[in-house]
Amino acid sequence: MTNVQEKIQELLGDKPKNFIYMDNAATTSLDPVVKEAMEPFLTSCFGNPGAFYEIGRSAKIAVDEARKNVASILNCTPREIIFTGSGTESDNMAIFGIARKHAEKGRHIITSCIEHHAVEMPCKQLVKEGFEVTYLPVDKYGAVSVDDVKAALRDDTILVSVMYANNEIGTIQPIKEIAELLKDHQAFFHTDACQAAGALSLDVQELGVDAMTLNGSKIYGQKGVGILYLKRGVRIQPLIFGGGQERGLRGGTENVAYIVGFAKALEIADGMREEESARLIELRDRLINGLMKSITKTILNGHPSKRLPNSANVSILDIEGEAFTLFLNELGIYASTGSACTSESLDPSHVIIATGLPYECAHGSMRFTLGRSTTEEDVDYVLSVVPAIVDILRKMSPLNLDESMVREEGKGELHYI
Numbered sequence: 001m002t003n004v005q006e007k008i009q010e011l012l013g014d015k016p017k018n019f020i021y022m023d024n025a026a027t028t029s030l031d032p033v034v035k036e037a038m039e040p041f042l043t044s045c046f047g048n049p050g051a052f053y054e055i056g057r058s059a060k061i062a063v064d065e066a067r068k069n070v071a072s073i074l075n076c077t078p079r080e081i082i083f084t085g086s087g088t089e090s091d092n093m094a095i096f097g098i099a100r101k102h103a104e105k106g107r108h109i110i111t112s113c114i115e116h117h118a119v120e121m122p123c124k125q126l127v128k129e130g131f132e133v134t135y136l137p138v139d140k141y142g143a144v145s146v147d148d149v150k151a152a153l154r155d156d157t158i159l160v161s162v163m164y165a166n167n168e169i170g171t172i173q174p175i176k177e178i179a180e181l182l183k184d185h186q187a188f189f190h191t192d193a194c195q196a197a198g199a200l201s202l203d204v205q206e207l208g209v210d211a212m213t214l215n216g217s218k219i220y221g222q223k224g225v226g227i228l229y230l231k232r233g234v235r236i237q238p239l240i241f242g243g244g245q246e247r248g249l250r251g252g253t254e255n256v257a258y259i260v261g262f263a264k265a266l267e268i269a270d271g272m273r274e275e276e277s278a279r280l281i282e283l284r285d286r287l288i289n290g291l292m293k294s295i296t297k298t299i300l301n302g303h304p305s306k307r308l309p310n311s312a313n314v315s316i317l318d319i320e321g322e323a324f325t326l327f328l329n330e331l332g333i334y335a336s337t338g339s340a341c342t343s344e345s346l347d348p349s350h351v352i353i354a355t356g357l358p359y360e361c362a363h364g365s366m367r368f369t370l371g372r373s374t375t376e377e378d379v380d381y382v383l384s385v386v387p388a389i390v391d392i393l394r395k396m397s398p399l400n401l402d403e404s405m406v407r408e409e410g411k412g413e414l415h416y417i
Contacts, residue, residue, distance in 0.1 A: 097236030170311025179208025
């Protein structure tokens, strides 16, 4: 047995391996009620919603009912809801669809430098097609400035896309204020709200957005389904052409079971939003405060208070996040170093770098995102083992950073002791 294995066994003691899931920003478990709602459309009611016979009509009624239910939560009309195959597809549909459809009015797009890759990569592709993209900076908390949006606006700006809440550090963006700024401008306003669902209000009238993205896997629904809210009057160019489904904006036979499941998951998440958010805030703060107190040279990433109720992201200096994650895994604690969509990359988080922290700090970042199954006992167990793991990893690390030199006026500064 290696020294590392011995240390892990020491931390486990006589207890069996745990199952403490703290990566709910990556995906959530499937709610049993959602599974039950989906079941008939996976078995007996398997008809195509476009068919005229009974099981086809039953499927269409289910899709229509799901659309109405989603629309009621978003405070919009059912016609403004487009069902898609994922949050990524919805983001792509909004970015490409709006830009290409309205290119004759202008070719300038504004977005932030901390967007999910589902927004970032379409913007990069549009640059190749002759569009110009302005990437807004963020402050040390990962927040976009409304003044920066205003300064970046031009007569030829046709689209602004700023996420509602960041998937890595949890910072909530000033969506309402940006929408107010854009009210008298031709630019359409899109927000990726995948992480915000179940935690923040999704009332599109209140938010003032023209387009909004959601997906099922962040709200205890299933992977492989999403929606795009598209305000009435906003025209887009489709990405997928086919049989005219979703008002001709997204061809392909509707995935009835997943659509029904998404609507049920959103209904449950929105219904318990206030109570669950309050519970998670207590646990989140217990975890953050415990980590900051028990581990020296630890930096909180994201805004101290304007953050998602379940999101805790810290940079622990002098360690590698990947090694830390593997240690946690052996103890049955499941967390991540950042976005699940880039987990195969060894590049540091573009979000952490954008807040002004240097490369070495970004590599030591850890994301804990709590969920419905998280208990106070789970948090306390994590806090009981993490200091020992950090101690092991720091003894193996060639780094020895001076915490006081890490940030200077929002810019990364390094000092090796």
